[in-house]
Each structure stands twice: as C-alpha cells, then as structure tokens.
Amino acid sequence: MIISFDLDDTLYNEYSFIKSGFKAVSKYLFQKYSIPQKESYSFLEKRFTRFGRKQILDEVLKNFNIYSKKNVLMCLSVYRKHKPKIKLYPEANQCLKRFKDFPIYIVTDGNKLVQKNKIKALGLHKRVKGYILTSEYGLKNSKPSPYCFLKICKKEKSKPENLVYIGDNPKKDFVGLKPLGMKTIRVMKSQYKDIKKSKTIKLAWAQKISGIVTLILVNAGYFESSVSPAVFGTALIVLGAMSNYLRQVTRKPLDEK
Ligand SMILES: [Mg+2]
Numbered sequence: 001m002i003i004s005f006d007l008d009d010t011l012y013n014e015y016s017f018i019k020s021g022f023k024a025v026s027k028y029l030f031q032k033y034s035i036p037q038k039e040s041y042s043f044l045e046k047r048f049t050r051f052g053r054k055q056i057l058d059e060v061l062k063n064f065n066i067y068s069k070k071n072v073l074m075c076l077s078v079y080r081k082h083k084p085k086i087k088l089y090p091e092a093n094q095c096l097k098r099f100k101d102f103p104i105y106i107v108t109d110g111n112k113l114v115q116k117n118k119i120k121a122l123g124l125h126k127r128v129k130g131y132i133l134t135s136e137y138g139l140k141n142s143k144p145s146p147y148c149f150l151k152i153c154k155k156e157k158s159k160p161e162n163l164v165y166i167g168d169n170p171k172k173d174f175v176g177l178k179p180l181g182m183k184t185i186r187v188m189k190s191q192y193k194d195i196k197k198s199k200t201i202k203l204a205w206a207q208k209i210s211g212i213v214t215l216i217l218v219n220a221g222y223f224e225s226s227v228s229p230a231v232f233g234t235a236l237i238v239l240g241a242m243s244n245y246l247r248q249v250t251r252k253p254l255d256e257k
Contacts, residue, residue, distance in 0.1 A: 002156050003099050004149065005128075006167035007108035007115060009190035011092040012122055017084050018048065024082035025057070025075050035064050080114050084121045089189075096127050105152050106131035107165070109142045109172075130155070144176035170195050 008014040026041040043060050057075045061067040088096070096104065105128060108115050112133040119125050132151065134142035141147035146160075153160055161181040167173030169192050174184040 002103050002105065002152060002158055002163045004105040004107055004152060004163060004165045005092075006165070006169070006173055007106055007118060007124075008110070009168045009192075010166055010187050011106070011124070012086050012088050012118075014190070016086045017118060018053070019045070020084040020086060021079040021082055022048070023085075024078050025060070028075065028078045029060075029064070029066075033064070033066055035066075040064065080111060081117070084118060086118065086121050088122055088124075096124075100127070103156055104128040107134065107143070107148050107152070108132070109134050112136055144172045144174075146176040146180055146182070149177060149182060150180075168192055 005011055008017075022041055022044040023037075025044065026035075026037040029035040029040045030037045040060055043063055044056060047056055047059055057072050057079070058067065061071050061075065106119065106124060108119075108131070110133075112135045115133050115135075119131055124131065130152070132148045134145075134148050137147060149163060149165065150160070153163055156162075159181075160177075161183070163177075164183040164185060165173065165177055166185045166187060168187045168190045170186060171192070174186070177184055
C-alpha cells in the first residue's frame with residue numbers, strides 16, 4: 001500500500017502559511033518604507049478575509065502610496081521566498097507516525113519554490129519517501145491529471161489500486177484517480193468542506209470492490225460526510241491495520257495453515 005497526501009489544508013492549515021507570508025511582507029515594508037508592521041499586516045489580513053488573495057499586494061502598496069509594478073514583484077518575491085512558520089495538523093502528525101513503515105509520498109500543485117519551502121518548514125522531507133511538485137511536470141500534468149501518481153506507482157512497482165491519496169479538494173484531488181482504481185480519502189477541513197456530491201463534481205465515492213478493500217472504502221466514504229478531524233486519524237489507522245493484515249495474509253507461505 002502506497003500512502004500519498006496532498007499538502008495544503010490536508011497536512012497543515014494553508015491560512016497559517018498565508019499569514020506567515022503577510023508577516024514577512026509587512027516586515028519588508030517596515031524595513032524599506034518605515035510603514036508600521038501592524039498597520040500593513042492588519043490591512044493584508046482584513047483584505048484577505050473579504051476578497052481573498054487577488055491583487056492583494058497591489059492593494060496594500062496602493063493603500064500606503066508606494067505602488068509600482070516593481071514593488072509588487074518585490075513583495076511577491078518576499079512572500080514566496082520567506083521561511084514559513086507553519087505546523088502540521090496534530091492528526092496529520094499522528095498519521096505520519098503511524099504509517100512510517102509505508103512508502104509515503106506528497107503530491108502537491110502550486111508554485112514549486114513555495115511548496116518546497118512549506119515541505120521543508122514542516123520537516124516533511126525527512127518523513128516521507130518522496131514528494132512530487134506537479135508544477136515541475138507542466139500544467140497539463142498537475143491535478144486532476146493522474147500523471148504524477150502513475151509515476152509513483154511505477155517507482156514503487158505497484159498497481160494503481162494499491163495507492164491511496166488523501167486530499168481536501170473534491171474538485172481536483174480525486175477525479176483523475178478514481179477511474180484508475182486508486183483509493184481516495186477526503187479530509188473535510190478546508191474551504192471545500194461544504195461541497196456536496198453532485199453530477200458536476202465527481203467525488204471520491206467508494207467504488208464497488210470486494211472484500212476488505214470495500215471496508216476500507218467505506219471508511220473513505222465516511223470521511224466525505226464527516227467534519228471531525230479525529231475521524232481522519234481513526235479511519236487511517238483502520239486503513240493501516242487493514243493493509244498490515246493484507247500484507248501478512250499475502251506473505252503467508254502456501255503450505256502454512
Ligand atoms: Mg489541498
């Protein structure tokens with residue numbers, strides 16, 4: 001069994017990264033233009049809550065009368081290159097401990113420098129077998145494309161049905177994987193947690209597979225109607241116990257009763 005995770009809002013809270021980036025930008029604006037850190041940070045935070053990330057660096061610079069395209073790029077660079085102060089979700093930490101004997105991978109979209117900084121800040125590079133930054137393989141191979149997941153299967157000499165992916169975004173995390181028989185678990189944490197199953201969004205609902213695998217998938221299905229982070233840990237422990245059991249069963253010599 002290969003266990004793979006999405007990064008943002010699956011293993012840690014992405015908003016904590018955004019806030020950490022805003023702090024770095026505020027510090028930079030203070031050092032360069034003597035703008036009080038508290039004022040620019042408060043502007044960034046409020047603006048983000050109301051309008052999201054769009055044009056936010058342009059707006060903060062306009063607000064303090066220092067807007068120029070060059071300054072926007074400078075702030076963007078500060079945001080992207082800063083060393084983030086972020087922490088794993090406690091239950092994600094627990095899962096990583098529980099599954100340390102399994103091949104664990106991270107598959108994440110987004111800016112490769114930013115994603116790599118996050119992985120390092122969270123100490124994940126020491127705890128997983130590998131991580132794939134999909135942007136290194138071009139936009140067409142980022143999620144929902146299964147390209148990077150098939151790469152993992154090839155590396156592990158394993159079939160797609162032996163891969164589990166745990167993510168939070170039903171719009172892209174699972175749609176490319178389910179048709180190939182990969183297992184998926186949806187973490188109900190982020191802005192996507194209220195998205196319901198619909199005809200337009202093909203969620204990772206359990207496919208009909210026999211035996212113990214069905215039970216695992218029932219657990220996965222349970223996630224989709226659950227908001228409790230505790231369930232995240234519990235279902236993964238069940239999943240781990242099941243696959244341990246399966247490994248033992250399949251490794252048993254033929255003449256052993
Ligand atoms: Mg995510």
